Amino acid sequence: MTFEHLQPPAAAAPVSPADPAPPVPALALRGLAKRFGTKIAVDGISLDVPAGSFYGIVGPNGAGKTTTLSMATGLLRPDFGTALVHGVDVWQRPLEAKKLMGVLPDGVRLFDRLTGEQLVSYAGLLRGMDRAVVVSRVAELLAALDLSQDAGTLVVDYSAGMTKKIALASALIHAPRLLVLDEPFESVDPVSAANIRDILERYVASGGTVIVSSHVMDLVQRMCDHVAVVAGGRVLAAGTVDQVRGGESLEDRFVHLVGGRSHAEGLEWLRTF
Amino acid sequence: MVAHLLRLKLTLLRNSLRRSPWQLVGLGIGALYALGIVGVGIAGLLLLRQADVATAQTVVVLGGAAAVLGWAIIPIVASAADMTLDPARFTTFAVPMPQMLTGLALAGLIGTPGAATSLVALATVGTWSRSFLGAVGALVGAILGVLTCVVLARVVTAGTVGLASSRRFKDVSAIAFLIPLVLMGPIVAGVARGIQSSAGFVAELARFLEWTPAGAAWALGGEFAAGHYGTATLKLLIALASLAALALCWKVLLERALVTPPYAGTAKKKTSGLGLFGMVPATPTGAIVARSLSYWLRDPRYAGSLVVVPLLPVLLWFQASQSGFYGLLQFVGPLTAFLLAWSIASDVSYDSTAFALHVSAGVRGSQDRLGRAVACLVFALPIVLLFSVVPMFIIGDWTLLPGILGLSLGVLFTGLGLSSVVSARYTTPVPLPGDSPFKKPPGNVAQTLAVQFGGMAVLLLLVSPELALVAVQLAGGGPVPGWICLALGPVLGFVLFVAGVRLGGKWLEVRAPELLAQLAVNR
Numbered sequence: 001m002t003f004e005h006l007q008p009p010a011a012a013a014p015v016s017p018a019d020p021a022p023p024v025p026a027l028a029l030r031g032l033a034k035r036f037g038t039k040i041a042v043d044g045i046s047l048d049v050p051a052g053s054f055y056g057i058v059g060p061n062g063a064g065k066t067t068t069l070s071m072a073t074g075l076l077r078p079d080f081g082t083a084l085v086h087g088v089d090v091w092q093r094p095l096e097a098k099k100l101m102g103v104l105p106d107g108v109r110l111f112d113r114l115t116g117e118q119l120v121s122y123a124g125l126l127r128g129m130d131r132a133v134v135v136s137r138v139a140e141l142l143a144a145l146d147l148s149q150d151a152g153t154l155v156v157d158y159s160a161g162m163t164k165k166i167a168l169a170s171a172l173i174h175a176p177r178l179l180v181l182d183e184p185f186e187s188v189d190p191v192s193a194a195n196i197r198d199i200l201e202r203y204v205a206s207g208g209t210v211i212v213s214s215h216v217m218d219l220v221q222r223m224c225d226h227v228a229v230v231a232g233g234r235v236l237a238a239g240t241v242d243q244v245r246g247g248e249s250l251e252d253r254f255v256h257l258v259g260g261r262s263h264a265e266g267l268e269w270l271r272t273f
Numbered sequence: 274m275v276a277h278l279l280r281l282k283l284t285l286l287r288n289s290l291r292r293s294p295w296q297l298v299g300l301g302i303g304a305l306y307a308l309g310i311v312g313v314g315i316a317g318l319l320l321l322r323q324a325d326v327a328t329a330q331t332v333v334v335l336g337g338a339a340a341v342l343g344w345a346i347i348p349i350v351a352s353a354a355d356m357t358l359d360p361a362r363f364t365t366f367a368v369p370m371p372q373m374l375t376g377l378a379l380a381g382l383i384g385t386p387g388a389a390t391s392l393v394a395l396a397t398v399g400t401w402s403r404s405f406l407g408a409v410g411a412l413v414g415a416i417l418g419v420l421t422c423v424v425l426a427r428v429v430t431a432g433t434v435g436l437a438s439s440r441r442f443k444d445v446s447a448i449a450f451l452i453p454l455v456l457m458g459p460i461v462a463g464v465a466r467g468i469q470s471s472a473g474f475v476a477e478l479a480r481f482l483e484w485t486p487a488g489a490a491w492a493l494g495g496e497f498a499a500g501h502y503g504t505a506t507l508k509l510l511i512a513l514a515s516l517a518a519l520a521l522c523w524k525v526l527l528e529r530a531l532v533t534p535p536y537a538g539t540a541k542k543k544t545s546g547l548g549l550f551g552m553v554p555a556t557p558t559g560a561i562v563a564r565s566l567s568y569w570l571r572d573p574r575y576a577g578s579l580v581v582v583p584l585l586p587v588l589l590w591f592q593a594s595q596s597g598f599y600g601l602l603q604f605v606g607p608l609t610a611f612l613l614a615w616s617i618a619s620d621v622s623y624d625s626t627a628f629a630l631h632v633s634a635g636v637r638g639s640q641d642r643l644g645r646a647v648a649c650l651v652f653a654l655p656i657v658l659l660f661s662v663v664p665m666f667i668i669g670d671w672t673l674l675p676g677i678l679g680l681s682l683g684v685l686f687t688g689l690g691l692s693s694v695v696s697a698r699y700t701t702p703v704p705l706p707g708d709s710p711f712k713k714p715p716g717n718v719a720q721t722l723a724v725q726f727g728g729m730a731v732l733l734l735l736v737s738p739e740l741a742l743v744a745v746q747l748a749g750g751g752p753v754p755g756w757i758c759l760a761l762g763p764v765l766g767f768v769l770f771v772a773g774v775r776l777g778g779k780w781l782e783v784r785a786p787e788l789l790a791q792l793a794v795n796r
Contacts, residue, residue, distance in 0.1 A: 075632055077786045098635030105633065108626035108793075109706060111564060113571040118564075121550050125560030126634040134555070135547070152546075154571075156707060170630065 024087045026051040026178045026209035032071050032081035033233075034064075041067045043233035044081070049211055049226070051086070051177075054204045056224035056241075057213040058250075060258055064233040065213040066106050069182050073103045085178055099127070102176035104167050106183045106213075112156040116147055116166045119155055123170035134173070141169040144199060146192055160187040168196065179203070179210045185219065197223055217251035231258045274368060278376030282383050300385070307389040318396040322403065330495035331479040333397050337418050337491030338482045340390055344422040345429050363531075374524060381423040394419045401494035410505060411494025417512045418490035424519045431526040445573075455584045459591045483508060486515030557636050561644025565620075566651060574623060574704055578616050579652075585609055586660060590667075599668050606661030606681040611732070613653040614688025618695045618728060620645050622703045626792050632785045639778030642693040646774060649689060657681050676743040676755030679762030683739040684732075686766030690773020691732050697777035697784070699724045700791045735769055 027049040034042045042064040049055045059065050070076035072083045074090045074097065083090040090097040111119055117138055124134035142148045145165045150158065155166055168184055179200070185193050200210050201223075214220050220227055221241060227250065228238035236257045237244045245253045255261050290297050314336075321329040363373065381387055394415035401407035453460060468475055482488030490512035496505035549566050553559035569575045586605045593599045621628055631641055661681045665674045701721045733740070742758035781788070 073633060074635075075629055075786060075789060077790075095635045095637070098633060101633070103633040105629050108629040111568075111624070111627045111630065112706065113568055114564065115548070117546075118548060118550055118567070121547055122560050122564055123630060123634060125550065125555055126557050126631065126636050128557055129555075131551075131555035 023051060025049055025084075026053070026086055027072060027180075027211065028084040028087075029068070029072055030082045030084075032068060032078050032083065034067050034071060034076065034079050040233055042071070042078075045230070045233070045235055046081075047228055047235060047238060049178075049209060051209050052204065052207050053209055053226045054200070054224045055209070055211045056220035056227040057211060057230055058215070058217060058220055058227060058254060059213075059230035060260070061215075063230045065230055066182055067233075068230065069180055069211070069213060070105065073101055073105070073180050074098055075103070075105060099174075100177045102171035102174065102179045104164075104171045104179075104181040104184055106186075110155055110163065110167055110170075112158075112163075113154060115152050115154055116158065116162075116169075117142065117151040119166055120169045120173055124173040127174040129174060137173055138169075141172060144195065145169055146195065161189055161192065164188050165192060165196070172199075177208060179208065181210065181212045183214060184212055185214065185216065217249075217254055221245070221250040229254055229257050274372040275376040275379065278373070278380055279383070282380040286383065303385050307385045311389045311392050314393040315396040315399075318393070319399045321400045326495060326499050327476070329400055330483075330492065330499075331476050333400060333495060334479045334483050334488045334491045335475070337394070337397075338485075338487040340394075341418070341422055341425060341487045344386075344390070344426040347426075370524060370528070374520060374527070377427065378420065378423050378520075381427065382419070387419075387423065390422055391415075391419050397491070397494055401498045404498050406500075407494055407498030410497030413509070414490045414493030414512070417493075417516060421486065421490060421512070421516050421519065424516065424523055428519055428523045428526065431523060431530055452580065452584065455581055455588065458588065462591075462595070484511065486511065486518075489515065557634075557640045558644045558647070561636075561641060562648045562651070565645050565648030568623075569648065569652070572623075572706070574706075574708075575616075578612070582609060582612065582656060585612070586664070599664075602664045602668065603673055603677060605664055606657055606677055607684045609660045610653070610657045610681045610685035611688055613649060613656070614685050614692055615728070615732070616692075617645055617649050617689070618692040618724075619701045619703050620692070620696045621788060622696070622700045622792065622795065623706070624792070625706050625795070626789065627706070628792055629789055632789055637778065638697070638780070638782035638785070639774055641781055642697065642774045642777045645696075646689045646693055646770070650685075653685060653689075657685050672752060673743075673746065673755065675752070675759040676746050679755070679758035679760070680736070680739045680743050681762070683736050683758075683762030683766040686763065686770040687735045687773075688732055690766075690770040690777075691728060691735065693773045693777035694780070695724060695728050695777075697781040697788075700788060700795060701725075702795050736766075738765060 025048040027047070029045055029047040032042055032045045033040070045064070045068050057065055057069070067076065071078040071081075072085075072090065074083075074094050077091065085097045085100050088097040088100065111122065114122060120138045120141060121134050124137065125131070139148075142151050145168065147162065147165055147169070150162060155163060158166065164184065164187060168181065171179065171181065184196065188196065200212075204210055212220070212224070224241055226239065227241045227244050229236045229244065237253075241250065244250070248256070290300065318333070321332060324332075368376075382391055395412075397415050398408050398411045401411040479488070483492040489508045492508050493505060493512070496502075496508060549563040550560065553563045569579060585608065586602070589602045589605050589608075593602045624631075658678075658681070661678050662674065665671050665677075699720070701724060739758050739762045742754040742761065745754040746752065746758075
């Protein structure tokens with residue numbers, strides 16, 4: 001099975017050391033902020049995701065990960081701040097910016113009265129792709145994600161993990177240069193998760209950029225080369241995984257940064273049965 | 274424990290109201306509606322006090338039996354069963370079965386349908402308050418009858434939970450339920466005529482039902498009032514026995530349900546290939562046409578409105594044959610055009626948050642609008658043409674045909690253009706994907722009504738030239754205005770259609786994220 005189709009077209013030309021201009025980041029967030037009623041969900045997030053990186057965004061529940069990624073991908077209008085995808089402003093030139101991105105949003109429905117095959121084809125055709133290309137890519141994607149058996153089943157009858165995988169396929173179909181995946185491994189079985197990781201790693205190796213949000217520190221530590229820790233709508237730490245964890249495991253470092261760990265005191269009665 | 278369950282139900286109700294003030298408005302409207310029906314029911318039952326025993330008995334028994342039937346049927350067909358106290362959620366709590374049964378049964382009385390049924394049932398005490406024993410009998414009967422209703426509803430839900438959680442059954446039953454609902458008028462008229470021709474039948478039916486579990490409890494008041502203590506005791510036994518039998522059934526079903534959760538994934542539908550996606554041009558617009566058409570066929574929320582369409586001429590024809598005035602039948606074409614065109618006015622709301630795919634794919638607004646409108650047009654155009662021509666054929670009068678054709682096409686195209694603008698600007702609370710088409714989520718009622726009526730008023734204004742021409746012809750202006758309408762309708766309609774798609778597209782492109790945020794709130 002080959003994934004030539006999935007390789008990002010025209011990966012940024014390698015920058016020679018003599019070149020004075022810094023490389024354009026795949027995603028650059030500047031002072032993004034969003035308020036829902038009285039609650040400030042995102043409080044001025046600035047972040048540079050280098051092109052060709054595998055970037056993890058971690059944070060506790062309600063940290064503002066999904067809100068940030070929605071604003072970065074053009075799904076939610078920020079109150080303040082800008083988002084640039086490969087130098088294209090998402091909110092000034094949305095159609096152009098969205099061509100560069102593949103998005104797996106969390107917590108949105110799918111057009112689930114379509115079959116899996118139809119849904120992924122729909123995503124491709126919406127992007128203005130040629131039908132022959134769509135058909136061949138859909139077949140490859142479904143095979144790679146182990147969904148060929150259920151290509152003809154309506155998505156509404158899929159399990160949670162299968163639904164996640166078909167949404168991922170819809171995000172990959174147009175071979176974007178930047179993939180923004182919100183909780184891509186939630187309820188996906190371990191074998192499929194390993195397959196997805198393989199696909200993403202090969203995609204990064206050939207110059208694409210992946211941003212994933214996750215709760216699973218272990219996964220992020222093994223899979224990503226960069227990581228940002230987000231809590232309370234702010235970036236607490238960002239950089240390469242080694243920089244951020246500084247010798248500790250990412251999980252310990254995360255708990256350290258975010259705080260809120262209760263040291264198992266009290267609950268004595270739990271040991272009295 | 275029983276008090277616990279009741280308090281839990283009340284807390285759940287109160288918390289659901291606290292989510293938004295509009296929930297309260299929704300409940301208020303539902304309660305007002307119920308109050309109206311209850312008021313009429315109670316007033317009728319109190320008036321029956323003056324009627325002779327036999328008539329009163331017939332009415333009370335038939336009404337009671339109808340209530341029992343309603344409680345048995347509505348939970349399944351409308352998939353609107355109240356699942357806030359789903360027994361499956363108590364699996365881990367080890368609640369003793371008798372208390373659980375009592376608690377759940379009494380909790381079933383909390384809420385609009387339970388309260389309404391109880392109130393009307395208690396009014397039968399008024400009907401039979403001609404003697405002390407009659408009143409007592411009626412009270413016992415009302416309690417037994419209401420409990421029978423509640424327990425029966427629980428038995429039916431517990432028994433069909435496997436069936437009801439299968440998606441295909443839900444889809445089909447929701448649509449099937451629409452048909453009698455739409456044809457209610459003709460059905461009621463037919464039944465009424467049948468009753469008129471055989472007045473004795475109703476009384477006979479009531480006499481029969483009195484001896485069945487459906488009517489025994491409701492007959493108690495009348496039997497005691499009439500002094501038939503022997504039959505009264507027998508019917509009391511029947512009522513008690515049937516309630517006990519239902520409770521036993523429920524207990525067995527519940528015990529089984531608690532250890533075997535329903536298995537939903539039956540009979541997956543397999544279709545191979547791209548289906549409609551292989552037939553449309555490979556463009557974003559074409560893809561949206563294919564997607565929308567698939568939804569018109571597969572989603573009961575859309576298919577439901579398609580089922581209504583063929584019933585509309587039936588309804589009008591029935592009305593015409595009753596009154597002998599066939600004028601309205603000629604307007605079935607424009608009427609259908611209006612219904613179908615307006616049906617996509619909340620298209621984006623029906624997408625719910627799946628609309629995010631259009632936003633993140635960067636679909637142009639005009640492509641989105643055009644795709645949805647063309648999908649509707651694909652079937653709406655032939656239907657509307659057919660419905661414009663066939664009534665003339667039935668009546669045998671062709672003079673109005675050109676005018677009606679022009680009006681139909683004008684309404685269809687203008688309406689599609691207007692719907693394209695409306696659905697790009699406003700979201701309305703609609704049943705969520707996968708929900709029953711009857712389950713209107715409470716939401717901003719005021720805005721919904723304003724959008725609906727405002728939109729219709731604007732549509733009337735936009736098609737006023739065609740309307741005026743048809744009116745002139747009807748008023749004796751000769752055939753010329755009709756022919757002008759035939760030329761004007763499609764042209765004006767098409768211009769407004771293009772304008773609507775353009776304007777809606779522009780608005781959609783600018784406001785897509787805001788629209789998506791609104792959809793996320795409604796979901």
